[in-house]
Amino acid sequence: MPEREMPLPGVLGPRGRTIGEEERAAVLRVLDSAVLCSAFGSEARSLEAEMTELYSRGEAIACSSGTAALHLAVAAAGVGPGDEVITTPLTDFGTVAPVVAQGGRAVFADVRPEDGNIDPGAVEAALTPRTKAVIAVHLFGAAAGIDALRAICDRHGLVLIEDCAQAWLGEDSAGRLLGTVGDIACFSLQQYKHITAGDGGLAITDDPGLARHMRLFMDKGWDRAEGRIHREMGLNYRMTELTAAVARAQLTKVADVVRVRRERAGQLVAALAGLERVTVPEPLPGHAWWLFPLLVEDNSRWAKDLQAEGVPTMPGYLERPLYANPALPGYPPGLCPRAERLIDRTLLALPWNEGYTEADVEHIARAIRTVHDRAYAR
Numbered sequence: 001m002p003e004r005e006m007p008l009p010g011v012l013g014p015r016g017r018t019i020g021e022e023e024r025a026a027v028l029r030v031l032d033s034a035v036l037c038s039a040f041g042s043e044a045r046s047l048e049a050e051m052t053e054l055y056s057r058g059e060a061i062a063c064s065s066g067t068a069a070l071h072l073a074v075a076a077a078g079v080g081p082g083d084e085v086i087t088t089p090l091t092d093f094g095t096v097a098p099v100v101a102q103g104g105r106a107v108f109a110d111v112r113p114e115d116g117n118i119d120p121g122a123v124e125a126a127l128t129p130r131t132k133a134v135i136a137v138h139l140f141g142a143a144a145g146i147d148a149l150r151a152i153c154d155r156h157g158l159v160l161i162e163d164c165a166q167a168w169l170g171e172d173s174a175g176r177l178l179g180t181v182g183d184i185a186c187f188s189l190q191q192y193k194h195i196t197a198g199d200g201g202l203a204i205t206d207d208p209g210l211a212r213h214m215r216l217f218m219d220k221g222w223d224r225a226e227g228r229i230h231r232e233m234g235l236n237y238r239m240t241e242l243t244a245a246v247a248r249a250q251l252t253k254v255a256d257v258v259r260v261r262r263e264r265a266g267q268l269v270a271a272l273a274g275l276e277r278v279t280v281p282e283p284l285p286g287h288a289w290w291l292f293p294l295l296v297e298d299n300s301r302w303a304k305d306l307q308a309e310g311v312p313t314m315p316g317y318l319e320r321p322l323y324a325n326p327a328l329p330g331y332p333p334g335l336c337p338r339a340e341r342l343i344d345r346t347l348l349a350l351p352w353n354e355g356y357t358e359a360d361v362e363h364i365a366r367a368i369r370t371v372h373d374r375a376y377a378r
C-alpha cells in the first residue's frame with residue numbers, strides 16, 4: 001500500500017503548475033484592453049520578441065498549438081504531395097499530423113535503445129530522392145543526436161526541424177540550446193509541458209524566408225501590411241491575445257522550472273545508484289526532464305506495482321508506435337523493432353514536475369526500490 005495519501009503534484013492541479021498572480025494580471029490586462037485577437041493586439045507580438053531573446057534566434061512566430069507550430073514548419077519547408085519527412089515513431093501524433101495534412105508521407109526511423117531518441121544512422125538509411133525534411137524530437141527533454149542529424153541534412157539539402165515540445169531550455173552535450181541547431185524549432189505550451197497557456201505554440205528560426213512563409217501560413221496567407229491579399233495557402237493558426245499574455249508570464253518562469261526539475265532529477269538518479277537490472281538516465285547537465293524515463297524488464301508489471309505505491313507511471317510512454325495507429329495505414333508491424341521493444345517491454349516513463357519536493361523524490365525512490373526488491377525476490 002502507498003505510504004501516504006497525499007498524491008504527487010501533477011500538471012492538472014495548482015500544486016503542479018506555476019500559475020499565479022502574474023498570469024491573473026496578464027489575463028485582466030487583455031480583458032481590459034478589449035482586444036483579444038492577436039491580429040490587432042500586442043501580446044502575441046511581444047511574446048515572439050521575448051522568445052527570440054530567450055533563444056537568440058532571429059524570428060519567432062506564435063500560433064495556436066505545438067502541432068500548429070510544426071505545421072508552420074512543415075509547410076515552410078515546402079512539403080507537399082509525394083514528399084517524405086523522416087521522423088521517430090516514439091512521439092506525439094502532432095509530430096506527424098502536419099506531414100499528412102500537407103499530403104506528404106511520414107517515414108519512420110528507428111530509435112536509440114538507450115534513450116528512445118531517433119537514431120541518426122536509421123535516418124540516413126531511410127533517405128530517398130523524395131525526402132524533404134527531418135523532424136528530430138528531443139524526447140523527454142534529452143538531446144537527440146542533433147550534430148549528426150544536422151550533418152545528414154546538410155549533405156542532402158534537407159530542412160532540419162527540431163521538435164522541442166518536451167525540451168524547453170534543454171541543451172546538447174556542447175551546451176547549445178536545443179532549438180538553435182535546426183533550420184526551424186517548434187515549441188508547445190500545452191497543459192502538460194514545462195510551461196503552459198493551456199494550448200499554444202511557437203516556431204523559431206534564423207531564416208527570414210522560412211519565417212515569412214510560417215507567418216503567412218499562420219494567418220491564412222495574409223500579409224496584413226499590404227491589404228487583403230492572400231499570398232500563399234494558409235490556415236488560421238493565430239494565437240489569441242489571452243493565450244499570449246499567459247504565455248508571456250509563463251516564459252519568465254521557464255528557467256526556474258527547468259532548474260528545479262534538474263535538481264530533483266539529480267536527486268532521484270543519486271538515490272537509485274547501484275540498482276541492478278534498472279537503467280537510470282544519465283543526469284546530463286542539459287537534460288530538461290519533461291519526464292523521467294527508466295528501462296526495466298517488464299514495464300507493465302512495474303507500472304502496476306508503482307501505481308500501487310502512489311507513483312504514477314506510463315509503461316512504454318505510448319500504447320503503440322505512431323505507425324501502428326489506424327490514422328496512419330500502410331505501415332507494417334516490426335518496422336522499428338527498437339521502438340517497439342521500448343514501448344512493449346522496457347520503457348517506463350515517470351511524470352516529472354517542478355512542484356516535487358525533496359521528500360516527494362525520496363518517496364519515489366523508495367517506491368522504485370520497493371518494487372525492484374519485490375520483483376527480483378520472486
